[in-house]
Amino acid sequence: MSTEELQPNDQAVLVLAEEVDLETKAELALKKVGIDDKVLAALKEKAATIKIKDFNDKEGFKAATEFRKDVKRLRILGEKACKEGREEANKIRDFWVEKQRSVVEPMEAIEETLEIEEKKFKAEQERIKEEEKNRIQLQAATRAQDLIGLGAFVSNGTFILGDAVFEVAMVNEADEDLYHQDILPEFQKVWQKNEDARLAKEKEEQERQEAIRQQESDLKAQQEKLEADRKELEEKLAEQHRQEDEKKRQAEEESRKAAQVVYEGRVAKLEELGMVYSVREKMFKKHPVVIHDVDVHNTSDENFESFLGTSRTAISDAEEAARKKKEEDDAEVEKKRQEESDRKAKEKADADEKERQRKQKEEEDRKAEELLTAGEKKQWEQVVKHLKTTPTFDMHSGHYRLKMKAVREFLATIK
Numbered sequence: 001m002s003t004e005e006l007q008p009n010d011q012a013v014l015v016l017a018e019e020v021d022l023e024t025k026a027e028l029a030l031k032k033v034g035i036d037d038k039v040l041a042a043l044k045e046k047a048a049t050i051k052i053k054d055f056n057d058k059e060g061f062k063a064a065t066e067f068r069k070d071v072k073r074l075r076i077l078g079e080k081a082c083k084e085g086r087e088e089a090n091k092i093r094d095f096w097v098e099k100q101r102s103v104v105e106p107m108e109a110i111e112e113t114l115e116i117e118e119k120k121f122k123a124e125q126e127r128i129k130e131e132e133k134n135r136i137q138l139q140a141a142t143r144a145q146d147l148i149g150l151g152a153f154v155s156n157g158t159f160i161l162g163d164a165v166f167e168v169a170m171v172n173e174a175d176e177d178l179y180h181q182d183i184l185p186e187f188q189k190v191w192q193k194n195e196d197a198r199l200a201k202e203k204e205e206q207e208r209q210e211a212i213r214q215q216e217s218d219l220k221a222q223q224e225k226l227e228a229d230r231k232e233l234e235e236k237l238a239e240q241h242r243q244e245d246e247k248k249r250q251a252e253e254e255s256r257k258a259a260q261v262v263y264e265g266r267v268a269k270l271e272e273l274g275m276v277y278s279v280r281e282k283m284f285k286k287h288p289v290v291i292h293d294v295d296v297h298n299t300s301d302e303n304f305e306s307f308l309g310t311s312r313t314a315i316s317d318a319e320e321a322a323r324k325k326k327e328e329d330d331a332e333v334e335k336k337r338q339e340e341s342d343r344k345a346k347e348k349a350d351a352d353e354k355e356r357q358r359k360q361k362e363e364e365d366r367k368a369e370e371l372l373t374a375g376e377k378k379q380w381e382q383v384v385k386h387l388k389t390t391p392t393f394d395m396h397s398g399h400y401r402l403k404m405k406a407v408r409e410f411l412a413t414i415k
Contacts, residue, residue, distance in 0.1 A: 025085065029082075030081055030082075033081050035081075039074070050063055050067055136173075139172065140172040143172065144171075150191040151194060159187075161190045162193070163190060164186040164189070164190045259297070266296050267296065270296070270308075273286060273289075273308070273311055351408065354412055357412065358412045387411060387414060392404060
């Protein structure tokens with residue numbers, strides 16, 4: 001009996017049997033590499049007992065590492081066994097996928113061709129329907145524009161203009177003859193009647209407006225005359241104020257010029273005293289006197305003259321004190337210069353005396369050296385000749401003056 005001839009219950013039993021058979025094959029394949037439920041349970045039990053106590057537990061670390069490697073080895077063997085078991089199933093799957101493609105693709109091509117034709121038909125039907133819809137909408141909009149342009153309005157689905165009353169649907173759906181011969185003329189009659197009434201009312205309104213404009217023109221002429229009189233009065237008052245302001249300005253200008261003359265005269269007197277203006281500090285100053293620029297401008301003549309008197313005295317006293325101080329400083333400098341000159345003259349006299357003594361001793365030494373052997377005398381002459389080239393200087397500072405004195409004394413003892 002083939003699989004297709006089995007009843008539904010029989011097929012279920014067959015599937016179950018196939019699943020049991022697959023489970024048995026899988027267990028046998030895993031058992032060959034040493035894996036079954038007992039082994040997995042034992043691994044879990046042992047894993048629960050392996051602990052690394054702390055960072056110093058080397059034995060625990062070694063046991064955990066070795067156990068992990070054993071588990072990894074079994075895992076790799078299990079993965080390999082399962083992959084090998086799937087090879088036959090993968091071949092069956094690939095067969096049915098290819099069979100499905102060979103059956104489905106030709107039928108899908110037929111479906112796609114028929115669907116394209118169906119879509120074309122439906123699209124054309126939709127286009128015709130949309131075109132008719134657009135025509136009716138355009139016609140309705142045009143007719144509504146016509147009627148509303150004549151003054152009609154829409155209320156409860158009805159165009160209304162006086163006695164002309166038609167439903168909107170009737171207006172929209174009427175053919176061209178009915179619309180232009182019956183419907184539109186009704187509204188045009190009412191519009192013409194309303195237009196005649198509007199023109200009559202407009203003419204009446206124009207006449208009323210003309211009367212109002214005439215009244216406004218007369219009132220405007222009166223207002224313009226009053227405005228001209230007001231401007232003339234304002235101009236006279238403005239001229240009067242201008243003249244008064246000009247007199248005030250001239251008086252202020254004369255006062256300013258007079259104040260400037262006084263200020264310039266005071267500045268000249270301050271400059272006669274030798275006082276100099278500081279732009280940054282805004283003051284005139286010459287030791288020990290200062291006066292701010294604002295005081296030069298604003299102080300009274302009496303106070304300014306008093307300031308000049310006291311300033312002359314203060315400046316004169318300061319200059320006299322400075323002159324005396326300079327004379328004293330110059331005298332002190334001259335005294336020090338003379339003392340330094342005397343000191344140098346004494347040092348030179350001492351040096352000359354030492355030089356004389358040195359030459360005298362040198363002569364004595366020369367005579368004594370004649371008694372020495374010719375070889376020693378020649379050698380000593382070379383030493384003396386070299387030492388004679390040693391330079392000496394007049395030192396001014398105490399430290400180096402003592403050092404140079406010691407050099408001279410040393411040279412004096414060996415030359």
